[in-house]
Amino acid sequence: GVGMSSMSSGSTFGNIYGSSTAMFVFIKTSIKRCTALTTGQTFLSLSKEFKTCMTNYVDMLRSRCPAGVPMGGGSNLSTYKLPPNGELSMCYLINTGEYCAEVVPQLEQMIQQKIQPAFSDKVSFDTEVDAFMDLVAHCIKVLVAGLMDRLDASFKTMAAINWGTFASVGEESQYLHTCNAVLVEAIPKIREALSSSYFSNLCNKISTEILARYLDVIVKQKHISEMATQQLLLDTYNMKAVLTQLPNLDSPTHSGGVHKPPTAMYLKLVNNKIAHIEMILKLVGTPEDMLLERFRIMWPDGQPSDLQLLMSLKGTKRNDQQVILEMLGLSAAGKMLNKTAHTIFAAGAGAGAGAAAAMHGATLSSSASSSAAGGGSEVPAAATGGSGGSGAYSAASA
Numbered sequence: 121g122v123g124m125s126s127m128s129s130g131s132t133f134g135n136i137y138g139s140s141t142a143m144f145v146f147i148k149t150s151i152k153r154c155t156a157l158t159t160g161q162t163f164l165s166l167s168k169e170f171k172t173c174m175t176n177y178v179d180m181l182r183s184r185c186p187a188g189v190p191m192g193g194g195s196n197l198s199t200y201k202l203p204p205n206g207e208l209s210m211c212y213l214i215n216t217g218e219y220c221a222e223v224v225p226q227l228e229q230m231i232q233q234k235i236q237p238a239f240s241d242k243v244s245f246d247t248e249v250d251a252f253m254d255l256v257a258h259c260i261k262v263l264v265a266g267l268m269d270r271l272d273a274s275f276k277t278m279a280a281i282n283w284g285t286f287a288s289v290g291e292e293s294q295y296l297h298t299c300n301a302v303l304v305e306a307i308p309k310i311r312e313a314l315s316s317s318y319f320s321n322l323c324n325k326i327s328t329e330i331l332a333r334y335l336d337v338i339v340k341q342k343h344i345s346e347m348a349t350q351q352l353l354l355d356t357y358n359m360k361a362v363l364t365q366l367p368n369l370d371s372p373t374h375s376g377g378v379h380k381p382p383t384a385m386y387l388k389l390v391n392n393k394i395a396h397i398e399m400i401l402k403l404v405g406t407p408e409d410m411l412l413e414r415f416r417i418m419w420p421d422g423q424p425s426d427l428q429l430l431m432s433l434k435g436t437k438r439n440d441q442q443v444i445l446e447m448l449g450l451s452a453a454g455k456m457l458n459k460t461a462h463t464i465f466a467a468g469a470g471a472g473a474g475a476a477a478a479m480h481g482a483t484l485s486s487s488a489s490s491s492a493a494g495g496g497s498e499v500p501a502a503a504t505g506g507s508g509g510s511g512a513y514s515a516a517s518a
Contacts, residue, residue, distance in 0.1 A: 128190055135313050136216040143177055144223055150387045155234050166241045174224065174248040178255055185262050202266030207306055211313035217256040218315055223296040224249050260318065264325045267306060268333070273301040275333050284343030284435070289350045292358045299330075300362055307369040311379075326494070327363045331393040334359065338400065342511060349405030353398060360394045403435045412444050424448060501517050 147170055154166050186206065188198030202210070228245040235243060270443050277295040302450070311319055338344070338352065362369075364387060368379040406414050415427055424445055431441045 121274065135212050136219050137181070137212055140177070140216045140220055143173065144227070147227065148156050151231065151234070155191075159234055160236050160239065163235050164242060165335045167235070167243050170227070170247055171245065174220070174245070175251060177220075178217075181216060182255055182258065183211060184213060185259060186266070198433070199269055200262045200265040200271050200518050201262070205264060205309075207263060207310055208313050210259050210266070211310055213259045213317075214256050214263070214318055215313075215315045217252045217259065218318065220251050221252040221256070248318070254316070259320060260325070263310075263322065264329060267302075268329050269298055270302045270306070271330065271333075272301070275337055278334075279337045281350040283341050283352070284345055286348035286351060289347060289354060293351065293355050296355055296358055296362075299359075302364065303366065304369055307366060311367070312348065320383060320386065321368045323382075324389060327366060327386075327390050328393070330363065331359075331390070331397065333395075335397050335400070338397070339429060339433070341433060344404050344433045345400075346405050349401045353401050353405075356394060356397055360390065363394075400430070403430050408434065408436060408440070412447055415448075422457070479511060 150166065150170075170200060179367070186200050186202060187202055191197045191199050219399070224245050228243060232240040232243050249507050274295045277298065278293070279502065281295075305508075310322065334356075364382060365380050367386065403411065403415060403418060411430065412427075414420060415430065427448055428441060428445060431444065
């Protein structure tokens with residue numbers, strides 16, 4: 121079952137599986153019974169049984185995750201499909217794993233304090249803490265993959281559009297409506313159920329995956345017409361509007377309440393990725409005779425392969441592509457020669473200055489020697505350059 125568990129440190133763990141608190145209550149009772157009789161070897165053996173208990177519990181929780189589904193197409197990778205409301209189960213698993221990972225170190229410390237000193241260094245639950253954290257990481261991976269699986273139909277619709285013959289710009293494309301509907305249905309439920317410490321992380325991952333898939337569909341097109349770039353720029357603007365507000369999305373059944381504004385780091389992540397996509401679309405829509413110049417300005421660290429991709433999307437003829445690539449290569453070579461010349465000049469100027477300083481120093485030294493020989497005043501050294509946690513179950517309460 122799922123229950124609310126208040127942490128003695130002041131934080132609150134909600135929506136965790138009640139079996140986790142039941143496990144720690146059982147362990148706490150066992151410790152009390154054992155220490156009433158012995159705190160020696162038998163207590164150490166009991167602590168090892170606790171390790172086995174927790175390992176089995178992690179395995180049981182992990183078994184509640186959906187199994188991986190082969191992606192096909194010759195790939196060895198797997199994806200995950202979530203059943204209806206499956207995102208809630210994943211949230212409970214993440215919360216439970218986080219809760220257990222916080223309580224287990226308290227349990228370890230308490231046993232180390234109660235057991236005979238000779239055995240205290242043999243008590244370690246580090247492996248179990250790692251297992252619970254691995255569970256959390258796996259569940260986040262499954263949750264993100266499951267949401268991306270639900271968005272798959274939207275991206276397939278986008279990929280099926282013939283962007284090469286696109287003739288007129290309209291409203292927001294239908295595939296974005298479908299994408300938005302999936303997010304509006306899932307995100308509010310996840311925000312309500314998931315530990316806040318992981319919700320921000322999840323939003324980062326989802327936005328990153330969505331924009332990577334969106335860009336992948338664009339660059340895999342055979343041809344994108346100039347009008348299509350305008351439509352895609354409009355769609356990208358609307359995508360940005362949705363993703364910048366992703367953490368605060370509401371639905372008719374999950375709304376109300378005051379939400380925290382998206383973090384500056386999250387907005388920077390989304391804005392940077394959107395800006396990169398917009399740059400690519402603007403370059404694809406650039407007239408061919410201006411492409412090279414704008415490529416140098418807008419994508420200064422762009423590689424020849426990037427320029428070649430842009431020309432392929434524009435439908436530039438192979439021969440023309442080669443000419444433009446050669447011009448880019450000559451430009452890069454020219455910049456390199458200028459940089460080398462500047463370096464050589466700077467080094468030469470430095471060497472000349474050094475030689476002049478050496479000659480000046482020799483003159484001063486000669487003058488000093490003459491003055492000393494003639495009983496005159498000594499040249500100052502400066503003139504020659506000389507100078508000198510806690511939880512529903514608090515382990516500490518055992």
